[in-house]
Amino acid sequence: MERTYHILVVDDHAEIRDLLKRFLSQHGFTVSVAVDGNEMDKLLAHSPFDLIILDLMLPGRDGITLCKELRVGSNIPIIMLTALGEDIDRIIGLEVGADDYIAKPFNPRELLARIKSVLRRHFAIPNVTEQISAVERYHFAGWTLNAITRDLVNPDGILITLTSTEFELLLAFLTHPNVVLKREDLLKLVQGRGADVYDRAVDTLISRLRKKIEANPKAPKLIKTIWGGGYQFSCEVSHD
Template sequence: MTTLPHVLVVDDHLEIRELLKRFLEQHGYRVSCARDGREMRKLVAGHEFELIVLDLMLPGDDGLTLCRELRASSETPIIMLTAMGEETDRIIGLEMGADDYLPKPFNPRELLARMKAVLRRTSTRQEAVEIEAATCKFERWTLDLSRRELLDETGVVLSLSTAEFDLLKVFIERPQRVLSRDQLLDMARGREAQVFDRSIDTLVSRLRRKLELDAKNPQIIKTIWGGGYLFAAEVIHD
């Protein structure tokens, strides 16, 4: 039996807590609620949560303080709720370790979409192959992870942009797995990715032109129609 994801909503407004509890439970989540940091700490001490929705403006310790406290002892994903004009606080929240933010007032459906994206990123990071080696080899290529360089069989360095390297690293960590465009955007670009962003196709095309012997007949990065892309090459970790 699959356990439903357990979400903690921390907000001092009773109406918001009740609204989110009903809405998220309708969409397959278990939901606990806290109105301030004191209640949050009790719940966190006694339960494991897959995600925390944390309001910035709280009585007592504010959301930034609680975010810093949570991040010091936990990697549980955090989405912060902020007032519309508090851009500085949103930036500070992200720097303190929040995974995303949503300005109030918000549509619960947008919060749900952001939750799914954050949980998807977390899940795929946990499933990824841990790369401890300094280099990885595939086909005729060597990827130097510490130097962020790609070398051909003669040792010549092939220039990669930051986005190209990040996408190639995602593929290297997950060979022989079909990855959707949404997953690739989440893992390679995180919160910078925009809904309906098709730039992942452009990045894949650029990588193919650099990696493949014949970019029109790719053997390393294959398109899976209706699914996404698959890194088909065998990866050897040195």
């Protein structure tokens, strides 16, 4: 990596904090640690961070609560640590805006790979954009997505915050309008996801995106579910 990324580890287990600080520092990262949400808030108030590793089970405000709070106006990448690795934990984490998740106990090298993947997605133009680099802005149903700056503006001119995963998912649909995309197709288009991403995770990400761009997420008109087929972006898309 050309630049040094600053990572914040939020975990109430001293062993995990110490392990990750040593391991990630050895791999070129600047690492700060916090034991809970209060310490996290203090660090965020004084230092910019490039990524947060957030434990699900924390004293006081848990990881889900903290993730929700962070997602109010912030698209900072978040990787959640789940104690049991159960599907429900992963889905809840994705629903509230986490970019990825990894179950405890984990191999530090796997976490390192996840971190690099999330940082690439967040700070670099994704593959699908590189393939159509001449296109800067996409227009659909009164919305505008700038593929270079990643700014999404709604029909009222209001800027809508997208996480890196939400941006790539929307871009995948905009570059394939009126095409039925299966879950595996979407996983290929949304680069960098871990090998254990599963169908329900895709559904959760779709649900997240619908809440941001659909007038009625429960009766979506833009991202339609094709039963037995996948999803289809059912809207005319123009670009310049």
